[in-house]
Amino acid sequence: MRPFTYARPESAVAAVQAFTAAGAGARYIAGGTSLYDLMKLDIEKPQHLIDVTTIRGLDGIETDGERLRFEALAPMSTVATDKVVLRDYPVLAEALWKAASQQLRNMATVGGNLLQRTRCLYFRNGAGGTSVGNTYPCNKREPGSGCAAIGGLDRSQAVLGQSPSCTAVSPGDWPVALVALDAYVEVLGASGSRAIPIAELYRLPGSTPNLEFTLQPGEMITAIVVPKTKAGRHSTYHKIRDRESYAFALASAAVALDMDGDTVTRARIALGGVATKPWRATAAEALLAGKPLTPATALAAGHAAFADAKAGKQNGFKIELGARTVADALTIAAARNRS
């Protein structure tokens, strides 16, 4: 692994100052489950690490008032077992506990998880850390080198939001649930703090798939804020994987419903495992508004969510699987409305 310097600031302001002082090649590290992993593969090459886990008092969970507020350093495992989150927002609790293993959830933070990088096989392999000889081209890893996934082994690649440069799937579960609930993140940078709607934190790959987030250099996520909604109780995160646990999504759906009896007054639907960023399914939401939730309307909504999907060679199954994942999620969430 390449050498780096290592700083341990005690406050968020000191962390930003350390980042600015370090200059090019600086990175924040929280739990490290994604960044340190990719450093071992020589994909991430920071010259200066600023460990934000030594910041004091940035791991609180607030559930009183009009919003939920999770400070960035709260471990995923702690938020997943918060009593209010478990009772009133199952979509959030399930997105967290269906992600990773308990070991990793104890290490990873809810802020850091938002910036997890793709699991695309061509992105993760061939950088030199694990292979000898030729490396696979990857525009995300080496801008301008090409994309080996397009026309290659693409079973796990995206069917929504791809570009001619990149088809890598956005890997997260937690961000998908937060997108469905219209969360936003608070960030701190050299020029002060600002709030970013979670959906705007992520970029489409376009011609610059190496740029994944809209954070400015030196900005760090300090908190995640979720406006409270009664739809939280009628919600679920449904995740379909190659094995039953501890795997990334082939397709997933975060769903929260406002209902009047059996009629959906408003649906919130976001998709994971199928798109290049956490994907809000607005067409599916519009189709359901004002309609009763039946097996037929649920499946129609699922298909609407994938109306614009385009398959490669081996990932066409994700379109039907994804539609049915949405339909199942809607059914589960609606049942929670009745109970």
Add this chain to the structure above:
Amino acid sequence: MADMDHFLGVPLTRRTALGGTAALTASSLIAESDPLVAAQLAKPVGVRLAIRTTVNGKAVPVEIDVRTSLLDLLREQLHLTGAKKGCDHGQCGACTVHVDGRRVASCLTLAAKVDGRAVTTIEGLADGETLHPMQQAFIDHDALQCGYCTPGQIMAAVACVREGNATSKDRIREYMSGNICRCGAYVGIVAAIEQVAGREKA
């Protein structure tokens, strides 16, 4: 067998034998190869950091290269080889240890992060000659075959019970899913955890 345990009067353990072999192999490989390759293999000098951690109840002041993982600190510097390196990428669970009582993957934990914190490894589980109940339960239920994943399984299992996640077979399986057993001893592992969880409930 007693003679086999000594080599030129030096007590021979499996570890010293393996360590010696590995060192010989590595040096001869480098000597025979291209000088450029040898230079690439030489580790770049990293930034050093003095940390104070507690491992299995003992204070451990130690100097590390900041790139070091907790797993490599335990195995290579502190010679606690119970935690195993399976994948080195957080996918297999063989390296599971506890930090401040919570289970973590030591391979993805920067050693610098345990400065001022308490680490428990499989070596710290038994009380003298008395095995931890989970260690005994793994023996009772034949919950291993080759044993490579076992230290990680046991550390994860102890945490699983302590967290209150050992309430049913399904829940145990879910909360043990981060520990892969290539021999497929899962039935015994789940039974061992149920035994310990049941005893603590009673």
